[in-house]
Amino acid sequence: MPAASPSPRFGGARCLWHDAGMTTPPIPAATRPHPSTLITVAPTGAETTKDAFPALPTTIEELVETAVRCEAAGAAMIHLHIRDADHKPTLELSRLTEAVEAMRENTTLVIQLSTGGSVHDPLDQRLAVLDALPDSCSLTVGTTNFGDDVFLNPWPFVCDLYELSQEREVVPEFELFDLGQVAALHRLLALFGLPFGGRVHCDFVLGVPGGMPGTADALVAGVQGLPAAVTSWSATGIGRTSLDVAFAALSKGGHLRVGMEDTLTFARGVAVSHNEELVARAAQLAELAQRPAMSTDGARELLQIKAH
Numbered sequence: 001m002p003a004a005s006p007s008p009r010f011g012g013a014r015c016l017w018h019d020a021g022m023t024t025p026p027i028p029a030a031t032r033p034h035p036s037t038l039i040t041v042a043p044t045g046a047e048t049t050k051d052a053f054p055a056l057p058t059t060i061e062e063l064v065e066t067a068v069r070c071e072a073a074g075a076a077m078i079h080l081h082i083r084d085a086d087h088k089p090t091l092e093l094s095r096l097t098e099a100v101e102a103m104r105e106n107t108t109l110v111i112q113l114s115t116g117g118s119v120h121d122p123l124d125q126r127l128a129v130l131d132a133l134p135d136s137c138s139l140t141v142g143t144t145n146f147g148d149d150v151f152l153n154p155w156p157f158v159c160d161l162y163e164l165s166q167e168r169e170v171v172p173e174f175e176l177f178d179l180g181q182v183a184a185l186h187r188l189l190a191l192f193g194l195p196f197g198g199r200v201h202c203d204f205v206l207g208v209p210g211g212m213p214g215t216a217d218a219l220v221a222g223v224q225g226l227p228a229a230v231t232s233w234s235a236t237g238i239g240r241t242s243l244d245v246a247f248a249a250l251s252k253g254g255h256l257r258v259g260m261e262d263t264l265t266f267a268r269g270v271a272v273s274h275n276e277e278l279v280a281r282a283a284q285l286a287e288l289a290q291r292p293a294m295s296t297d298g299a300r301e302l303l304q305i306k307a308h
């Protein structure tokens with residue numbers, strides 16, 4: 001019997017996997033999967049009350065306990081909203097500084113302070129958040145209807161906050177609630193150049209009533225619209241869209257944000273009892289995607305955080 005001749009279609013012994021890699025067009029930086037996954041935990045937010053959800057971490061002690069456990073479970077960055085002694089959202093500088101210092105003492109997490117505050121905070125107080133010297137700050141690139149409220153981010157405020165972050169050497173995370181904000185990010189970078197450190201990191205917040213829905217389609221549309229300068233992005237889905245968005249983000253090369261700011265339900269009818277549960281599940285998904293959770297050193301390198 002003559003030996004079977006190599007299939008002319010597949011070129012015999014040539015490796016299909018290798019061929020596929022060789023013929024794929026170059027992938028833009030924003031959708032090229034990083035070998036590991038940055039997991040950000042957003043443990044508190046400004047919307048849920050302590051009365052309604054006692055497991056929500058609101059005191060500095062609870063935030064430290066949460067941060068330590070979440071770091072052990074795979075988080076590399078923490079996105080913080082601070083509460084006062086009555087568990088109400090506050091932007092009081094001494095309280096923010098106390099929280100940043102407590103995080104630095106007890107964890108190696110990248111510390112990101114929200115500049116969104118609550119929907120009722122005045123703009124000048126939101127700028128003053130940078131006085132607490134966090135590693136990173138959120139920077140929402142436009143105004144969004146937020147349920148019955150309005151999350152106000154007028155263009156001059158966005159520009160002022162961006163310039164201040166450059167001056168204070170704080171790395172911004174551009175928060176994107178809809179496609180208009182993706183377009184505004186192009187404008188912002190064109191006007192003011194790159195952030196401190198030279199990397200551009202975004203976070204899609206999907207599923208807010210008033211913003212883009214928490215679907216894979218919406219996320220893909222957002223990612224496709226990102227400026228070429230974007231070097232990394234994460235995504236979070238509000239409420240029950242959390243898992244849909246997490247799977248879509250991983251398959252599209254993105255990173256993950258999870259936490260009780262965004263979802264209070266672990267599964268149908270099962271409340272989240274600790275932020276660690278959400279981080280551990282995100283780390284599990286990242287492992288399955290063969291992009292395991294990133295270390296805190298890896299996150300500092302990815303985002304080019306200033307050494308403190």
Ligand SMILES: [Zn+2]
Binds near residue numbers: 042079114116138261
């Ligand atoms: Zn937030």
